[in-house]
Amino acid sequence: MSRPGFLLSAWPWRSAAYLLTGVMTGAAVLVGIVTVAAVCGALAIVLVGLPLLVLAALGGIPVAEVERRRLRLIDRDPVPGRHQVPAAPGPWAWLTTRLREQATWRELGYALLFAVLLWPVDALVITVALIFPLSMVATPLLMATVGDGREAKVLKQWTVTTWPTAFGVAVLGLLLMALCAYVLGAAAGARAELARLLIVSREGELGAEVVELARSRVRLVEAFEAERRRIERDLHDGAQVRLVALTMTLGLARLDAPPGPLADQLTKAHEEAGMALAELRELIHGIHPKVLTDYGLQAAVADAADRCVVPVDVDLQLPGRPARAVESAAYFVVCEALANVARHSGADRARVSGGHRDGRLFLEVRDDGCGGADASAGSGLTGLADRVSVLDGRLALTSPPGGPTLLRVEFPCQLTKSADHFA
Numbered sequence: 059m060s061r062p063g064f065l066l067s068a069w070p071w072r073s074a075a076y077l078l079t080g081v082m083t084g085a086a087v088l089v090g091i092v093t094v095a096a097v098c099g100a101l102a103i104v105l106v107g108l109p110l111l112v113l114a115a116l117g118g119i120p121v122a123e124v125e126r127r128r129l130r131l132i133d134r135d136p137v138p139g140r141h142q143v144p145a146a147p148g149p150w151a152w153l154t155t156r157l158r159e160q161a162t163w164r165e166l167g168y169a170l171l172f173a174v175l176l177w178p179v180d181a182l183v184i185t186v187a188l189i190f191p192l193s194m195v196a197t198p199l200l201m202a203t204v205g206d207g208r209e210a211k212v213l214k215q216w217t218v219t220t221w222p223t224a225f226g227v228a229v230l231g232l233l234l235m236a237l238c239a240y241v242l243g244a245a246a247g248a249r250a251e252l253a254r255l256l257i258v259s260r261e262g263e264l265g266a267e268v269v270e271l272a273r274s275r276v277r278l279v280e281a282f283e284a285e286r287r288r289i290e291r292d293l294h295d296g297a298q299v300r301l302v303a304l305t306m307t308l309g310l311a312r313l314d315a316p317p318g319p320l321a322d323q324l325t326k327a328h329e330e331a332g333m334a335l336a337e338l339r340e341l342i343h344g345i346h347p348k349v350l351t352d353y354g355l356q357a358a359v360a361d362a363a364d365r366c367v368v369p370v371d372v373d374l375q376l377p378g379r380p381a382r383a384v385e386s387a388a389y390f391v392v393c394e395a396l397a398n399v400a401r402h403s404g405a406d407r408a409r410v411s412g413g414h415r416d417g418r419l420f421l422e423v424r425d426d427g428c429g430g431a432d433a434s435a436g437s438g439l440t441g442l443a444d445r446v447s448v449l450d451g452r453l454a455l456t457s458p459p460g461g462p463t464l465l466r467v468e469f470p471c472q473l474t475k476s477a478d479h480f481a
Contacts, residue, residue, distance in 0.1 A: 074242050076129075081177050133250055141156065142161075186238075192235070195235065355380070359374055368407065379475070380469065387445050396408065417472060426461060426462050451469040
C-alpha cells in the first residue's frame with residue numbers, strides 16, 4: 059500500500075472483491091447455520107437431529123476451504139489445509155479423525171464468527187469506502203436522468219440543484235475514492251490476517267517446516283556424499299594413475315642409470331614417489347573407500363577390521379544394501395570407533411556386529427579395553443553423532459571405567475539389492 063502505484067494497480071479492486079465476496083459468503087453461511095440449527099432442533103424430538111449435530115460440527119471445514127480460496131485475491135502466499143490424513147480408509151475413520159483434531163474446531167469457530175460478526179463488518183466497510191464515494195461520483199448522471207436536469211440527491215441526504223455543484227460533488231467523490239482505496243486495502247489486509255490466524259494451524263505450519271528442514275538436511279548429506287565420491291573417483295582415476303606412471307618411469311630410469319650420484323638421486327626420487335603414492339591411496343581410502351562403493355558396507359567393514367592394529371572379529375549380516383548416505387555414515391562410525399579402540403582403549407580384541415531388523419540398520423562396536431571413553435572429550439564421535447542424527451539415526455556410547463566399551467548406532471532404512479543401489 060505504500061507504493062506510489064497502489065491506486066493504479068489492481069489491489070484496491072482485489073481488496074474490494076475480497077470484502078464483497080465476504081459479505082455474500084458470510085450471509086450464505088448465516089443462512090446455512092440457521093437452517094441446520096432449525097432442522098436439528100425440529101428433528102431432535104425423534105432423535106434424528108442428534109447425528110445431524112455431529113455432522114454440523116464439520117460445517118467449518120467447507121467454510122474454511124472457501125476462505126482459503128478467497129484469500130488468494132489479496133494474499134500471495136497460499137494457505138493450505140492442515141488436516142490430518144486418516145489412519146485407515148473409509149468414512150468412519152475420516153469422521154473420527156476430523157472430530158479429534160483441533161483444526162476442525164478452529165474452523166467451526168471461525169465459521170460461527172464469520173456468520174455472526176465478520177460479514178456485517180465487511181458490508182459496513184464496503185458501504186462506507188466504496189458505495190458512498192461511487193454514489194457521489196454518479197451525482198451528475200443522477201441529476202441528468204432521475205432528476206430531469208433539475209436536482210439530485212447526494213447520499214439521500216443533500217439535494218443538489220445546479221450543475222457546477224453536481225460536478226463539484228463528483229470531484230469530491232473521486233478524491234474520496236482515492237482515499238477509500240487505502241481504507242479498503244487496510245481493511246482487507248486486517249481481515250485476511252484474522253482469517254489466517256483462525257483457520258491456519260500454527261502447529262501444522264511448524265510441523266511442515268520441520269519436515270522440510272529434515273528433508274533439506276538429508277539432501278545436503280546426500281550431496282556431500284556424492285561430492286566425496288566424485289573427489290575419490292577423480293583422485294583414483296586421475297592423480298593416482300599419473301603418480302603410478304611417474305613411479306614406474308623413475309624405477310626404469312633408476313635401472314638404466316649407471317652407478318653414481320645420478321643413480322642415487324633417482325633411487326631417492328623413486329622412494330619419495332612410492333611414499334607419495336602410498337599416502338595418496340590412504341587419502342583416497344579415507345575420503346570414500348572404493349570397496350564401500352563397489353561391494354557395500356559388509357565388505358568395507360571387513361576391510362576396516364583387517365587394517366586395524368587390534369584384532370577385530372566381524373559378524374555383520376546384511377541381505378541387501380541401505381541408502382548410500384546411511385551406508386557411508388555407518389561405515390565412518392565404525393572406522394572412527396576402531397580408530398579410538400586402537401589409540402585409547404588398550405584393548406586386546408574388538409568385535410563389530412550388526413544387521414537389519416524391523417526396518418532399522420544397527421551396528422555395535424565392542425572392545426575389552428579399559429573403558430572410560432567420553433564422546434564429548436574430542437573422540438571424534440560428536441561430529442559423527444550429528445551426522446547420524448541428520449539421517450534420523452541414534453548413536454549411543456557406553457564405557458564405564460574398567461570397560462568394556464560398547465558403541466551402538468541405529469538407522470531407520472530399507473535394504474535394496476545391489477543392482478537397485480547403483481540404479
